[in-house]
Amino acid sequence: MEMIKEKWREEPLYLSILALVGLAFLIKGVDYLMLQSLPPFILGVLMVLGLLYTIISESRLSRRLARVIAVFLIFWGFSRLAVELMFSFTSVTEAHIRSQFTWVNRLLSALSLFAGFYIYRKQNLKN
Amino acid sequence: MRKVLLGTICIMFTISLYGQQNALMKEQKQMIGEFSGHFPTKDNTYLRARDTPENRAKAADYLADRIKQIGLVPQRNRYRFRNLNPLIDVLFSPFRGENIYTIIPATNSSDQHIVLGAHYDSELNCPGAIDNGTGSTLIYSVGRMLSGLDTREMNLIIVFFDQEEEDLVGSQAFADWLTDEKLNVHSVHTFDMVGWDEDGNREMELELPTTYLENVYSEKAREMDIPLYVTKINSTDHHSFRQAGFDAIGINEAYGKRDTTPFKDTPQDTYETVNFEYLAGSTQYVFEVIKEIINGDD
Numbered sequence: 001m002e003m004i005k006e007k008w009r010e011e012p013l014y015l016s017i018l019a020l021v022g023l024a025f026l027i028k029g030v031d032y033l034m035l036q037s038l039p040p041f042i043l044g045v046l047m048v049l050g051l052l053y054t055i056i057s058e059s060r061l062s063r064r065l066a067r068v069i070a071v072f073l074i075f076w077g078f079s080r081l082a083v084e085l086m087f088s089f090t091s092v093t094e095a096h097i098r099s100q101f102t103w104v105n106r107l108l109s110a111l112s113l114f115a116g117f118y119i120y121r122k123q124n125l126k127n
Numbered sequence: 128m129r130k131v132l133l134g135t136i137c138i139m140f141t142i143s144l145y146g147q148q149n150a151l152m153k154e155q156k157q158m159i160g161e162f163s164g165h166f167p168t169k170d171n172t173y174l175r176a177r178d179t180p181e182n183r184a185k186a187a188d189y190l191a192d193r194i195k196q197i198g199l200v201p202q203r204n205r206y207r208f209r210n211l212n213p214l215i216d217v218l219f220s221p222f223r224g225e226n227i228y229t230i231i232p233a234t235n236s237s238d239q240h241i242v243l244g245a246h247y248d249s250e251l252n253c254p255g256a257i258d259n260g261t262g263s264t265l266i267y268s269v270g271r272m273l274s275g276l277d278t279r280e281m282n283l284i285i286v287f288f289d290q291e292e293e294d295l296v297g298s299q300a301f302a303d304w305l306t307d308e309k310l311n312v313h314s315v316h317t318f319d320m321v322g323w324d325e326d327g328n329r330e331m332e333l334e335l336p337t338t339y340l341e342n343v344y345s346e347k348a349r350e351m352d353i354p355l356y357v358t359k360i361n362s363t364d365h366h367s368f369r370q371a372g373f374d375a376i377g378i379n380e381a382y383g384k385r386d387t388t389p390f391k392d393t394p395q396d397t398y399e400t401v402n403f404e405y406l407a408g409s410t411q412y413v414f415e416v417i418k419e420i421i422n423g424d425d
Contacts, residue, residue: 037210039213097215
């Protein structure tokens with residue numbers, strides 16, 4: 001706990017981003033767990049455990065793990081935007097997916113890309 | 128004298144039947160016209176498609192209002208449902224929608240329920256007059272006719288499913304609801320496209336009926352001189368109920384024999400293409416079948 005407090009004093013923005021990312025994926029996971037879909041929940045739990053480990057440990061593994069999470073966040077945001085782009089060029093009629101191309105969701109995708117790049121860059125600077 | 132009396136009775140019976148059929152067709156023309164954007168609804172909006180969440184919500188409100196108009200109480204079965212692929216769960220939000228239903232209670236203390244269902248959504252930018260304005264209108268009319276019976280020995284659930292066009296999500300959610308509510312369900316009958324009969328033979332298709340349901344439908348079809356055939360097609364809502372362990376059947380125009388609308392899932396699936404005479408005849412037939420099940424079943 002002391003270590004987390006100390007990190008918070010050193011890097012409040014970095015820790016806030018990690019916390020928000022962990023919380024967002026955990027909420028999504030619990031939401032889907034209630035709908036009897038396990039993969040998002042497993043992902044959310046792994047994300048939270050991974051982020052906690054990157055905060056409390058200074059090891060090489062922890063830095064690698066942070067990079068993996070960063071790449072995942074970039075992939076997540078990019079995939080959502082890529083699907084939207086693909087739908088705009090094709091006549092796919094999946095109204096459920098189409099209905100998710102809102103400004104709020106675009107903002108979430110962009111925030112995920114930003115968080116991914118930020119975490120990746122932060123880890124590179126530490127090396 | 129006796130001959131004259133008999134003749135008069137026959138003429139009056141024929142006129143009465145003709146009148147009933149005419150009234151039914153008038154009701155169905157009005158409903159499909161409004162439901163597919165051919166006419167405005169009473170609040171002066173045009174339901175040109177039932178595709179996006181906003182348009183489906185308008186269609187759901189329209190159906191709820193329609194149910195009220197015949198003295199029944201509309202209920203909303205709102206649901207959220209996982210995507211069919213877990214990868215999509217990771218990337219996107221779950222399905223959201225609402226099935227609109229009403230319960231017509233038995234006139235005795237029966238706990239058995241018969242479910243009549245049809246999906247109300249349409250594909251993107253499609254008016255969906257036949258797919259599935261016709262199925263929705265059929266169950267609405269059958270529900271109205273059954274609610275007017277003096278005796279019903281089973282409860283009836285009339286349900287309009289959301290999101291059939293998206294992997295049968297609405298009917299899956301409703302099947303889950305029936306299971307959660309622990310309702311005693313006798314059978315589920317779903318209708319998808321009952322408005323095309325190019326060869327004019329009044330033929331209908333039964334999809335995956337149980338032996339009992341096939342017998343009831345066949346017997347009534349023989350009496351009413353309606354050709355029937357059975358297929359194993361399971362690509363519409365009845366599949367959701369069979370998967371959940373209920374006895375289910377799908378009924379529609381002769382889809383398997385290609386005597387079916389060529390405008391399915393296109394913007395040309397309009398009011399003008401609906402064969403209202405066929406729809407009214409099929410409605411009368413389904414009414415007779417369900418009446419037989421609820422009042423003639425031991």
